[in-house]
Amino acid sequence: MSKQGKTAATMALVMGTLAMLVSFMAWSSLAPLANQITKDLGLTISEKTFMIATPVLLGSIMRIPMGYLSDRFGGKKVYIALMIFVLIPLFFIPMALNASSYGMLIFLAFLLGMSGTSFAVAISYISVWYPPEKQGLVLGLAGMGNIGNAVAALSLPKISQGFGLSGVYYFLMILLVVMIVLFYLLCQEMPVNKDKTLGQAFVVAKEANTWYLALFYFLTFGLFVSLSNLLPALLADSFKITPVRAGLWAAAFAAVATLCRPIGGALADKVNPMKLLEGLFGLMFILSLCLAWTMGSLALFMTSIIVIALLTGIGNGVVFKMVPFVSKGNTGTVTGFVGAIGGLGGYFPPLFMGVIKQHTGSYQSGFYFLTAMIIVCLVVLYLAFIKSGNSDFN
Template sequence: MTDEEAKTGSRVTAYTALIVAMLAMAVCFMSWSNFAPLAAQISKMFGLSVSEKTLLLATPVLLGAIMRIPIGILSDKYGGKKVYIILMIFILIPLFMITKIHTYGMLLVAALFVGMAGTSFAVGVSYASAWFPAEKQGMALGIVGMGNMGNAIAALTLPRISASHGFNSVYHFLMILTVIAIVVFAIFCKEMPTHREKTFASAFSVAKESSTWYLSLFYFLTFGLFVSFSNLTPTFLGDSFGINAVTAGLYAALFAAVCTIIRPIGGTIADKRRPMSMLQWVFVFIAIFALVIMFSFNSQTLFVIGLVGIGLAAGIGNGVIFKMVPYVSKGNTGAVTGFVGALGALGGFFPPLVVGWIKQWTGSYQIGVFLLVLMAVLCYYVLWRRFIHGDVHIVK
C-alpha cells in the first residue's frame, strides 16, 4: 500500500467515524428529549401541574449530566465504539418501559433512565476527536456536536407520530431507530485508539485543572441554553400564545436546528481566531436576546426573534468551547468532555425546574428568564477577568 493509499484509508476511517458518531448522537438525543414535544399530551394523560411537568422535562437531563463523566472516562479507556453500542442497547430498556407505564412516579423513573441517552455526547466527542489532529479539532467536534440535532428532529416528528399513530408508536419508532444505529455503528466503524493503562483516579486528575472548571461554567450557560429552550419552548408557546403541540414543536425544532447548525461554524472559526475573544461576544448577545425574550411574552413575533438570536449565540458558543476541550489535558479528552459536558447538561436541568417553580408562584415566566441574563453577565465577567485581561490561555 502506498503512503497516499494509507492516507486515503485513514481519511475514510476518520470521516466514517465522525459521521456515524454524529448520526448515533442524533438518535440518542431524540430519545433524551422525547418528553418535551409531547409535554402537553403527557400532562393531560397524567393530570400534571406546571411544576410536575417541568420536573418531568428536567429529569432525563439529570442522569445524562452526572453520567457524562464516567462514560467519557470509559470511552478513553476501553474505546468509544464499544461504549456507544452498549449505551444504545441500554437506552432500549427505558424506551420500552414508557409504553407500559400508567403512573407519574414510574414515568419519572423511566425518564431518569432514558437520561443515559444524553451521555452519548461524551462518547461521541471522545470517539470523534481520536481521529483528527489538533488543528482540525474545532471542525471535527463541531460536526459531531451536530448530533444535538436530535432535539430538533424529535420536536418535528414525535408530535406528528403521536397524533397519527398513537402515543406508544413514538417509542416504537425510537426503538427502531436505536437498533438501526447500533447495527450501523457495529458494521461500519473501527475502534479508536484506547488508553487501557488509564485509571479513574488518573482521569479524574483533570478536575485539578482550573481550565476544566472555567470551560464547564461557560458550557453550563451555552449548552444549558440549548437543552433548556429545546425543552421549554413548546411550554412557553402553549401557555403564552395558545399554540398547539405540533406547531410549538416546529418552533422548538427551529431553535434546536439553529443552535446545532451554527455549532461547527463556531468551532471552525475558533480554529483560526482566539476562542476566548469570540466568547466575549457570545455572552453579550445571549444577554441581549434573553432580554428580548423576557419582554416578549405578549408578542409572538418578538419571542421568535429572541429565540432565533439566542440559538445562534449559544450554538456558536458551544462550538468555540469544545474547540478548547482537547487542549486542557492531553490523552484525557473523554474525561474533560465528561466534566464540561456534565456541567453543561446540568445547565439544562436546573432552569426548567426554576422556571416552573417561579411560574407557579408568580404566574409569570419573566423572572426566570431574567436569571439567564444575570448568568450571561457573570460568565462575561469571569471571562474578562481571567482570560481577556488575565494571563491564562487554553489555546495559544
C-alpha cells in the same frame, strides 16, 4: 494519515454524529409530548416541568464516567452498550403511560437520561481520529448530533397524532436498533491506552481550565438544552398555540443552534476563542433581556429566541474547540466534566421556570436569572482570560 485511516476517521465522524442524533431524539422525547402527557395524566405545571427536566439529570452527571470509559475501553464498545441500555426505558415508557403512573414515568425518564451521555462518548470517539488543527471544525460537526432535539420536536408530535404516544417510543426503538447494527458493522474501534488509571484520567479535575470551560458550557449548552426542552410547553402555555406548532418553533430553535455549532468551532480555529466568547456573551446579555420584555408578542419573542439560538450554537462550538487542549489523552474525561456541568445547566432552568410559572402565572421573571448567569460568565471570562492575558487556548 493512510487511506484506511481516513476512511475510519470519516466513518467515526459520520456514524458517531448519527448515533448522537438518534440518542438525542430519545433524550428529548418527553419535551414535545409534555402537554399531551400532562393532559392524559392530569399533571400540574411543576410536575410537567419536572418530567421534562428529569432525563437531563442522569444524562449530565453520567457524562463524566462515560467519557472515561470511552477513553479507557474504546468508544465503539461503549457507544453500542449505551444504545442497547437506552432500549430498556424506551420499551417500558408506553407501559407507564398506559398505566397513568407518574412515578414509574419519572423513574424511566431518569434512565432515559443515559441517552444524553452519547455526547461524551461521541466526542471521545471522534476526536482521536483527527489532528489538533482540525479539532474545532470536526467537533463542531460532531456536535450537530444535537439536532436530534430539533428532529424530535418536529417529528414526534406528528407521530403521536397518527400512532399514539406508545407509537413514538416504538419508533425510537426501531431507529436505535438500526443504529446499533450499522455502528457495529461500519465503525472501527479507536486506539486506547489500556494502562490508564481512573486517577490519571480524573487529574483533569485539578485543571482550572476544565472548570472555566464547564462554567461557560453551563451557560451555552445549558441554554440550548433547557430552551429546546421547555419551548414546546412554554409556547403552548404563554401563547396558546397547538403542540405541533409549538414543536415547529422548538425545532427551529434547536436546528439553528445545532447548525451554528460547527461555525463556532471553525471560527475558534482562526480567532482567539476567548475574545469570541466575550462578544457572544455580550450579545446574549442583550437578548436575555429581550426574551423577558417580548413575552407579550409571539413574533418578537421568537425573533429573540432564534437570534439567541444562533449565539448559543456558536458558543457551544467555541467552547468545545478548546476541550482537547486541556489534558492530552483525556479528551473523553474533560468532555465528560464539561458536558456534565453543561447538561446541568439544562436541568435546573425548566424546574425553576415551572415554579415561577405556577406562582406568578408567567415565565417572564425566569429570564432575568439568565441575565444574571450571563453576567457571572462575563466577569469570570474577563478576569481569568482577558485581563490576565491567559493564552492557554490562543
